[in-house]
Each structure stands twice: as C-alpha cells, then as structure tokens.
Amino acid sequence: MAYNAGMTEIQPSRQVDLAIIGGGAAGVLTAINALRAAAPGQRIALFEPASAVAQGIAYATPWPEHLLNVPAGKMSGFPEQPGDFLDHLLARREAPEATLAEQYVPRLDYADYLQQRLAEAAAASAGTLQVVHDAVVSLQPQSGGHRFQQAEGANWQATQVVLACGNSMRPLPLPAGNALPPGKVVDAWDYDGVRMLAGDQDLAIIGTGLSMADCVVSLLAAGHRGRIHVLSRHALLPLPHAHGGTADFDPQPLLQLPLRARMRQLREHVRIAQAQGLPWQAVMDRIRPLGQALWRSLEEADQRRFLRHVVRYWDVHRHRIAESVHDQLMAVERSGQLQRHRARLDAVLVQDANLQVHGRGTPPFNVGALINATGVETRALGLRNPLLQQLLAEGHARPGPHGLGLDADPDSGQLHDAHGAPQPGLWLVGSLRIGTLWESLAIPELRVQAQQAARAAIA
Structure with missing residues (x-):
C-alpha cells in the first residue's frame, strides 16, 4: 500500500496482541490473567494515566482509616484461589488466619496485593507486559484489530482490546456546580483534599453513601471539630455487616x-x-x-x-460497611457533630467566605466548604471519559439498558455497537457493564469478568 500524508506508521513497539485500557483493579486483574495465559512472544500493554497501577478510585487512598467493605478472607482476586489475598496478608502480618480472615483491612493493602501479583505474573509469563502511563482518547475498530491513540498523540495497534476504564464521580446536581470558587468544592475521591478541610469550619457532604462514610472517617482522623452536614434525597446511611452466619433457604x-x-x-x-x-x-x-x-x-x-x-x-x-466504621458514624451523629438532611439539593450560594446550602425539604445552612460524595456515574450520557464519548459518538458503542453503562453481551462482555452487533475483539470489564449485569463493581464480579475477558482475548 502506498504511503500518503493522511496515514501514520505504527512503530513495532506499539503493535500489541492485547491492549488493556484502564489500570485500576479491573484492568490489573485482566492483565494478570492474560499474562498467566499468554503464549511465548505475546505482547500485552496496560494503559493507565495515573503514576501507579492497581489503585483506581477505591484503592488509591493512602489513609489507613479507609477499610475494605468486605472481610479479607473473601477478597481474593482469583476465583480458583479463594484464599489468595489472605495468603498475601499472612506473609506480612503475625495474626491467626481465622482472625485475619474476618478483619476489614485498610484498602491500601489491596492495592499492594494487586501490584505484587502483577509483578509476579509479569516475571513468570511467557508473554511480555508494557505499562503505559497515559490515557487512551480514541479507538477505531479495523479489519483484524483496533487502532487507538494516546492523549500525547502516539498511535497504537492491537489485535484485542479490553476496556476496563473504571469509575468516574457524578457531578454535583447543580446547574452551575463547576462555577463555585476553587477550593470550596472537593470530590470525595480526592482523599488528601478532604483531609485538608479538617478544622473548626462546618462542612457539607452531598451524598450519604459509601463515599460519604470515607469522608467522615477521614475528617475525624484529621481532627475535624466543626459540624458535618450530610444531605441526600433519602438520607439513608450505609448499614453495617454483622456476624451470625448465613440464612438457610433456597434463593x-x-x-x-x-x-x-x-x-x-x-x-x-x-x-x-x-x-x-x-x-x-x-x-x-x-x-x-x-x-x-x-x-x-x-x-x-x-x-x-x-x-x-x-x-x-x-x-x-x-453495599455495607465495616461495623467499626458504622459505629463511628453513629457516635458522631449522636454527639450532634454529624447532622443528616433529607432533601434534594437546590442551590449553593456564595456568601463572603462561606457557602449557603439550600435543599428542598430543609432550612438553609452555611458551611465553609462542600464535598461531592454523589457516587459513581452510571449514566452513559454522563460519562466524561473522552474515549467513551468518542466510541458512543461514532457508533462503536451504545448505552446499556436504561441508559446505564455501555451495552455488552451479558455472558462474554463483548461490546455492542450502535446497532447491537458484537464488536469483534473488543471486551468490557467492570462498572460499565452495570446496565446488563447490575452487580459489576465489586471484586467477586470483577475477578470473574477479568478472567473471562483475558482468556478470550489472549486465546
């Protein structure tokens, strides 16, 4: 084929058998499974813009007060090795196995676990792994593969692609939420930023789910003394796990x-x-x-x-939380420091150095800053990832059922295009499958999806 100015050649190092887009838990689990199944010479590339892989949103926190929401004994990353995460912890801690299996350990331990298993898989694999710390911004399916582009402009070619793009935060439910003064609004997933708000000023957290619980325990750990207003339409706090066994009935x-x-x-x-x-x-x-x-x-x-x-x-x-975290929430609510508001957020007004929060169903209250804890964005049309926007705009993908996530085959995870046809060599792992599967955020689901996608893509 003759070269023309509208084409760019792909460097051999940028031609891979499998590209995994997203280096959080879902992407790293996919990479580990692919490395374990790879034949000699197969090339795998993992794309993650953050400086470290295996963290994503959930496991990026450096703070020990952020605990797993599941006991350690149930957090293995591999279906066929149910005690694998527990083995990782036991190699680092002196504790009875049965006791450690029931503990809710810091989430930073899980990031360390995934990073170690990835390094081990890469060292033992017949294939090769290349980690690229950059985002992928566009993808074009082509005959026999896919052509895609990094944010920095480099072009790549991959025979198979797994989309494991992870989660994004919903925006504040306000028409002009982005116009609020800098430093006055912090996302709940900005773990350091939340801690820096601790002090004497009152704060508001919009949302009362798991992210809110993270924010409250962080503020308390950092010595926050002001009141904490939490606001949502239902004002339901996360409930705790409990001991006592499993009910005996046929579901x-x-x-x-x-x-x-x-x-x-x-x-x-x-x-x-x-x-x-x-x-x-x-x-x-x-x-x-x-x-x-x-x-x-x-x-x-x-x-x-x-x-x-x-x-x-x-x-x-x-989606329950550790009993110790729930106890903290209940104690701070009983003391009056945490105040719940069952209301729909209507407006946030800037008044001198404060923000005045207006909610339908509760009197206005003043705070020094606002934390957005509205949770994971699940609506396809609300996704702010440039790659996902491009796939939807050009018909390479379509919203999932009820507009949630992207549409994919519920069994294989193969992505569907705008007409509902399967996209050869294009697989979906993680939260973007919520519309077809609903349960698609937690490790028990991610580990199965990652294994299925890796084995299908690397075969």
Whole structure:
C-alpha cells in the first residue's frame, strides 16, 4: 500500500496482541490473567494515566482509616484461589488466619496485593507486559484489530482490546456546580483534599453513601471539630455487616418472581431469620451470589421500577460497611457533630467566605466548604471519559439498558455497537457493564469478568 500524508506508521513497539485500557483493579486483574495465559512472544500493554497501577478510585487512598467493605478472607482476586489475598496478608502480618480472615483491612493493602501479583505474573509469563502511563482518547475498530491513540498523540495497534476504564464521580446536581470558587468544592475521591478541610469550619457532604462514610472517617482522623452536614434525597446511611452466619433457604425461587413478590419474599425470609436469632444481613449474604441473575431475570418494566423505587434501599442493605466504621458514624451523629438532611439539593450560594446550602425539604445552612460524595456515574450520557464519548459518538458503542453503562453481551462482555452487533475483539470489564449485569463493581464480579475477558482475548 502506498504511503500518503493522511496515514501514520505504527512503530513495532506499539503493535500489541492485547491492549488493556484502564489500570485500576479491573484492568490489573485482566492483565494478570492474560499474562498467566499468554503464549511465548505475546505482547500485552496496560494503559493507565495515573503514576501507579492497581489503585483506581477505591484503592488509591493512602489513609489507613479507609477499610475494605468486605472481610479479607473473601477478597481474593482469583476465583480458583479463594484464599489468595489472605495468603498475601499472612506473609506480612503475625495474626491467626481465622482472625485475619474476618478483619476489614485498610484498602491500601489491596492495592499492594494487586501490584505484587502483577509483578509476579509479569516475571513468570511467557508473554511480555508494557505499562503505559497515559490515557487512551480514541479507538477505531479495523479489519483484524483496533487502532487507538494516546492523549500525547502516539498511535497504537492491537489485535484485542479490553476496556476496563473504571469509575468516574457524578457531578454535583447543580446547574452551575463547576462555577463555585476553587477550593470550596472537593470530590470525595480526592482523599488528601478532604483531609485538608479538617478544622473548626462546618462542612457539607452531598451524598450519604459509601463515599460519604470515607469522608467522615477521614475528617475525624484529621481532627475535624466543626459540624458535618450530610444531605441526600433519602438520607439513608450505609448499614453495617454483622456476624451470625448465613440464612438457610433456597434463593433460586426468587428468580421466578416479579419485583414486588420478590421484595415480599425477602421480607419474609428476614422475619424467619430473625426468629432463628440471625440478623437481616444473613439473608442478604445468602442471595449475594445471585446478584446478577436477580437483575437479569427481571422484566424490563420491573427493572425500571427497581431503579425508580427500590435502588437506594437496596444499596444500603447490599453495599455495607465495616461495623467499626458504622459505629463511628453513629457516635458522631449522636454527639450532634454529624447532622443528616433529607432533601434534594437546590442551590449553593456564595456568601463572603462561606457557602449557603439550600435543599428542598430543609432550612438553609452555611458551611465553609462542600464535598461531592454523589457516587459513581452510571449514566452513559454522563460519562466524561473522552474515549467513551468518542466510541458512543461514532457508533462503536451504545448505552446499556436504561441508559446505564455501555451495552455488552451479558455472558462474554463483548461490546455492542450502535446497532447491537458484537464488536469483534473488543471486551468490557467492570462498572460499565452495570446496565446488563447490575452487580459489576465489586471484586467477586470483577475477578470473574477479568478472567473471562483475558482468556478470550489472549486465546
């Protein structure tokens, strides 16, 4: 083929068999599985703009007060090695295995675990791994592969691509949220920035979910003395895990029931469990492995009904926190330092050195700064990643069911284009599969998706 000015040649070092876009937990787990399965000479590239891989949003925190929301014994990154994370911890700590398995350890330990397993896989692999600390901003499927571009302008070619782009924060639910003064608004995932707000001034946290809990424990650890206002439409705080075993019932019949009947049946299972001396958490633990099946077996109308009426109540019962973190939240609320507001955020006005927060359903209150803890952005049209915007705009991808995430085959994770056709050699891992799977954020789901995608892509 003759060269022309509209073409650029790809350097041999930028031609790979597998490109993994995103170096958080999902991307690193995919890379580890791909390295373990790679044949001699196969080339794998992992793209992550941050300076360190295996952190993403959840595990980037350097602060020990941020704990895993699951006991260490259940956090292995590999389905066939259920005790792998526990083995990693036991090699570093002197503690009885049974005791450590039940502990909620700092999240920074999990980043260290993934980084070590990646280094080990790369050293033992017949293939090669190249880590590129830059973002990917565009991708074009081509015959026999994919051409894509880094933010710095370099072009790459890959036979297979796994999109593991991770999570992004929702913007504040305000028309002009970005116009508030610099330093007066901090994202909950800016872990150092949140701690720097600690002091005597009152603060407001918008959102009452897991990110809010992170912010509160960080502020308390940094010695915050002012009041902490937390505001959301339901004002439901995360609920704690509990000890006491798992309820003994067959959850499979739930899959045959419509939404309302399921909710009635779950309440009945809770009543029975409590009569047996078990906490309600025992029922949620029993249905935990069926999270994706419960979503996929609902009719579309019931899925919409769930998103409209049930989702927030489901979230606080399903996504629970360590008991010690919950105890901190309850103590600071009892003292009056934490004040809950059940309201919809209407406006934030700048008044001298303060912000005045107006919520529909609560009187205005003044604070020195605002923390955005509204959680993970799940709407396809709200995604701010340039690569995902380009894929949607050019028809290489389409929103998932109900506009959530991107559409992909629910079993294989193969991305669908604007017409619903599978995209050869283009796979999806992680939170972007929420519309088709619902449960697609936690390690038990990520480790299975990463293994499936890696094996399919590297074959």
